[in-house]
Amino acid sequence: xxxxxxxxxxxxxxxxxxxxxxxxxxxxxxxxxxxxxxxxxxxxxxxxxxxxxxxxxxxxxxxxxxxxxxxxxxxxxxxxxxxxxxxxxxxxxxxxxxxxxxxxxxxxxxxxxxxxxxxxxxxxxxxxxxxxxxxxxxxxxxxxxxxxxxxxxxxxxxxxxxxxxxxxxxxxxxxxxxxxxxxxxxxxxxxxxxxxxxxxxxxxxxxxxxxxxxxxxxxxxxxxxxxxxxxxxxxxxxxxxxxxxxxxxxxxxxxxxxxxxxxxxxxxxxxxxxxxxxxxxxxxxxxxxxxxxxxxxxxxxxxxxxxxxxxxxxxxxxxxxxxxxxxxxxxxxxxxxxxxxxxxxxxxxxxxxxxxxxxxxxxxxxxxxxxxxxxxxxxxxxxxxxxxxxxxxxxxxxxxxxxxxxxxxxxxxxxxxxxxxx
Numbered sequence: 001x002x003x004x005x006x007x008x009x010x011x012x013x014x015x016x017x018x019x020x021x022x023x024x025x026x027x028x029x030x031x032x033x034x035x036x037x038x039x040x041x042x043x044x045x046x047x048x049x050x051x052x053x054x055x056x057x058x059x060x061x062x063x064x065x066x067x068x069x070x071x072x073x074x075x076x077x078x079x080x081x082x083x084x085x086x087x088x089x090x091x092x093x094x095x096x097x098x099x100x101x102x103x104x105x106x107x108x109x110x111x112x113x114x115x116x117x118x119x120x121x122x123x124x125x126x127x128x129x130x131x132x133x134x135x136x137x138x139x140x141x142x143x144x145x146x147x148x149x150x151x152x153x154x155x156x157x158x159x160x161x162x163x164x165x166x167x168x169x170x171x172x173x174x175x176x177x178x179x180x181x182x183x184x185x186x187x188x189x190x191x192x193x194x195x196x197x198x199x200x201x202x203x204x205x206x207x208x209x210x211x212x213x214x215x216x217x218x219x220x221x222x223x224x225x226x227x228x229x230x231x232x233x234x235x236x237x238x239x240x241x242x243x244x245x246x247x248x249x250x251x252x253x254x255x256x257x258x259x260x261x262x263x264x265x266x267x268x269x270x271x272x273x274x275x276x277x278x279x280x281x282x283x284x285x286x287x288x289x290x291x292x293x294x295x296x297x298x299x300x301x302x303x304x305x306x307x308x309x310x311x312x313x314x315x316x317x318x319x320x321x322x323x324x325x326x327x328x329x330x331x332x333x334x335x336x337x338x339x340x341x342x343x344x345x346x347x348x349x350x351x352x353x354x355x356x357x358x359x360x361x362x363x364x365x366x367x368x369x370x371x372x373x374x375x376x377x378x379x380x381x382x383x384x385x386x387x388x389x390x391x392x393x394x395x396x397x398x399x400x401x402x403x404x405x406x407x408x409x410x411x412x413x414x415x416x417x418x419x420x421x422x
Contacts, residue, residue, distance in 0.1 A: 017140050024148060049231065060356060079113035086106035120206075234342070238336075247388045249272060262415025278329045283334065381392075
């Protein structure tokens, strides 16, 4: 008898919120980090997201092996404990080198959590509901990314108002250096993570039985996969996607400040929030698009929209730029799932091992912001962000050379509505 626990699913949605709230706050903080630590080169600021996503690349495959060997509670507990350690590390010693170490430590934990949560969702909610809850998780993830910049802006406003704060904000005010009000976020992360860790230790989770595609294969599976040129090409596709996503998201606020003189807290942070919010909306519309058209055709259209939106953001007026950056998030929203599904559908076996290789490509999130920052020191941030056009073009190229063994099932629009009425 299969057990379903929608209370566990609700808890998992809470996990997604916490993961996203912490993960995607880096972009809005970039201008403050540059100012407060007196960074004279944009490259140095690019090292912060690099340290976070480098940890993803390192931990993705080992995390998959851990959930095969240890209980999900153990992996979840370690996954939340590492971000707690990283948050406390910077909260106690708010210096730039410590921030890099903190970001790396937080990234290690987040990689473990994301690897564990997906199979746990399938078991707790049931295989027949897995697709629905996966999409719901993406929406919660996007909602948290939308909210976190506003929390940051509101918190900094209160801490810099010159007034004595009370309650929890007053506690943060006493714990945080006056010249680093944004560092209070790391105390907030620590409090939240302590609460989540207590919940994890108290809750009884259903036993995970991994499916074949969720398991990591032996060494022979990796050797066979690495003899396939398409494995490398799809891995580069995953690198290109995360480089594009993070390369834009982490530099939006600084770009708006440099070229349009817009305030990072009041304008930059909300624009970053809308970038992630529009991405959630794009995921929903993408689900409908993938029911109507071949995934490769959807990828072509999303790529063209992303290039047009990014060009408008970089070369348009301040008002157009503020509107176009979130549109980039909307345009690229379906790319991750299309790359992943097309890649896995292009090999006959060892899907678990291949998924581990592809997830390692999330390390592209370390490459994108760093390359943009490095180029920005040489040619300016506007020209540097054109690097993202190159990564998007590579993603679009997948639609032309990919030959999946199985293509996504799609129907005519009239058939879709007929099925919904039925």
